[in-house]
Amino acid sequence: xxxxxxxxxxxxxxxxxxxxxxxxxxxxxxxxxxxxxxxxxxxxxxxxxxxxxxxxxxxxxxxxxxxxxxxxxxxxxxxxxxxxxxxxxxxxxxxxxxxxxxxxxxxxxxxxxxxxxxxxxxxxxxxxxxxxxxxxxxxxxxxxxxxxxxxxxxxxxxxxxxxxxxxxxxxxxxxxxxxxxxxxxxxxxxxxxxxxxxxxxxxxxxxxxxxxxxxxxxxxxxxxxxxxxxxxxxxxxxxxxxxxxxxxxxxxxxxxxxxxxxxxxxxxxxxxxxxxxxxxxxxxxxxxxxxxxxxxxxxxxxxxxxxxxxxxxxxxxxxxxxxxxxxxxxxxxxxxxxxxxxxxxxxxxxxxxxxxxxxxxxxxxxxxxxxxxxxxxxxxxxxxxxxxxxxxxxxxxxxxxxxxxxxxxxxxxxxxxxxxxxxxxxxxxxxxxxxxxxxxxxxxxxxxxxxxxxxxxxxxxxxxxxxxxxxxxxxxxxxxxxxxxxxxxxxxxxxxxxxxxxxxxxxxxxxxxxxxxxxxxxx
Numbered sequence: 001x002x003x004x005x006x007x008x009x010x011x012x013x014x015x016x017x018x019x020x021x022x023x024x025x026x027x028x029x030x031x032x033x034x035x036x037x038x039x040x041x042x043x044x045x046x047x048x049x050x051x052x053x054x055x056x057x058x059x060x061x062x063x064x065x066x067x068x069x070x071x072x073x074x075x076x077x078x079x080x081x082x083x084x085x086x087x088x089x090x091x092x093x094x095x096x097x098x099x100x101x102x103x104x105x106x107x108x109x110x111x112x113x114x115x116x117x118x119x120x121x122x123x124x125x126x127x128x129x130x131x132x133x134x135x136x137x138x139x140x141x142x143x144x145x146x147x148x149x150x151x152x153x154x155x156x157x158x159x160x161x162x163x164x165x166x167x168x169x170x171x172x173x174x175x176x177x178x179x180x181x182x183x184x185x186x187x188x189x190x191x192x193x194x195x196x197x198x199x200x201x202x203x204x205x206x207x208x209x210x211x212x213x214x215x216x217x218x219x220x221x222x223x224x225x226x227x228x229x230x231x232x233x234x235x236x237x238x239x240x241x242x243x244x245x246x247x248x249x250x251x252x253x254x255x256x257x258x259x260x261x262x263x264x265x266x267x268x269x270x271x272x273x274x275x276x277x278x279x280x281x282x283x284x285x286x287x288x289x290x291x292x293x294x295x296x297x298x299x300x301x302x303x304x305x306x307x308x309x310x311x312x313x314x315x316x317x318x319x320x321x322x323x324x325x326x327x328x329x330x331x332x333x334x335x336x337x338x339x340x341x342x343x344x345x346x347x348x349x350x351x352x353x354x355x356x357x358x359x360x361x362x363x364x365x366x367x368x369x370x371x372x373x374x375x376x377x378x379x380x381x382x383x384x385x386x387x388x389x390x391x392x393x394x395x396x397x398x399x400x401x402x403x404x405x406x407x408x409x410x411x412x413x414x415x416x417x418x419x420x421x422x423x424x425x426x427x428x429x430x431x432x433x434x435x436x437x438x439x440x441x442x443x444x445x446x447x448x449x450x451x452x453x454x455x456x457x458x459x460x461x462x463x464x465x466x467x468x469x470x471x472x473x474x475x476x477x478x479x480x481x482x483x484x485x486x487x488x489x490x491x492x493x494x495x496x497x498x499x500x501x502x503x504x505x506x507x508x509x510x511x512x513x514x515x516x517x518x519x520x521x522x523x
Contacts, residue, residue: 037254044127045251049155052147054118059197060161063175120144128254136218141198145212148189148197149225149243150251159187179240191227192237210236221372223247228361244369258342259369267344267366270378272333278456279327279334280449280481281442288440289331292318295437296339296376296417314415317435319382321425322442325482328421331442332378341417343376367410375416382420383427411435445481450474453481457488458503463495465504477512483519487511 120143123130133143151158162176172178177192191213199206211217219225224247227239245265249257259265281289295302295316303309320328329345336343346366370377411418412435422428425439445453451474458464479487490511491503516522 040127041254044123044129047121048147051121053158128251145194149241156186162187189241191239223369265365266362267346270333270343270345280452285440288438293335293338316437317418318438319436320421320440325480326442328442332419336376341374341376345378377418379420383422447475453484463502465502467505483515
């Protein structure tokens, strides 16, 4: 069963190399394993898709039956051929024949009852699909919506009958909705497709269907489905009905995985094997981080029980700024570790697009999935996206400013925790500064803090030569924690290449010189 804890936490892969790591955890939904489990999940999905196919066939029969009553044989001639109908007709005990209608109105009055007259099947216990239905309490309409989104992935030809053309207009039927992909040759459903199957001409039921696809309804709240609206100003029901990759993985394999990094999901789960004891910050920064951690853990309680929701917007936004390697990413990861929340780092190179509207669409994918999952969103080098707006001297400037405005709105409306990290605070648009609940400065560590970093990295190895003087290195060389980590790695490699078992002072000095040259400094 899909519990709230499983959706929230999952397997976070927190054991790995030092520092922050990208991870992809996985949990099994139930205790059934191996080929038997795969067969069980496949059988449940096959039953659900066969039911969907029956609904599609029955609905088309009703629709063209009504058309025939109104327009005669010429209208009925557009109905899909008997050969195409026969396959499903033979797979069910209910005959899928077209019954002559007395009037178009009487036939259409029954159109909205298709999914209930063809009730959904009872799925085998233990299957991932049955577990999902039970955990969310999905009704017949919601089950059909989910099956409709599954069909292009598992039975690509199931919906192809909806490609039938309207001979009078020489195009498809508007009522059927749908769209074509770039590579996929089959019919891809939209919300309009669902409305055709479930509502017909019943306007009240069409309104209820929209509620079933609302962001707060189970299918979208839990990230199972999403609606993609590409064309501005187009009808809401024209939105493409998309199944998340995570849902497809769960229902076909019984394994719950974290969302994968892809063009459609430009973010990575980051974890760390380090702890708070490994983080070296000054007192002011630690105080701000503790406040942020408290909100991430108790924010909902404060909003609800302390009645803050009346005056305070949900969510918490924080800006981390300071030189590279001072612990911004590690801090964000440790906050997630402390509150058992996944931290996703947004890959800005895949978010920013030269095509108008694509940047907003890429970001929406992440925000929509994170909305109800208690994720912490971490924008590294955020000034690339959240930089200052420019004077609108060209269409490119106007487009860039629109992106910034969109980001402002999504960050402000996001009910979870958002952390933006930048090397220079001055690069962030001033409008963002007013929206931050906290601004945390990560300065370069002083000599005492650098000594703690050196000690924490090298003493546990047991590989230090007696010649090593970490106190001297800490006092003489101003390095950030990330640079000190690089020096430690280089020193270990240099010692190994020299066939030595221990790191000496010369190894460390060579590593320091290498780091300083990277930063344009000299020893």
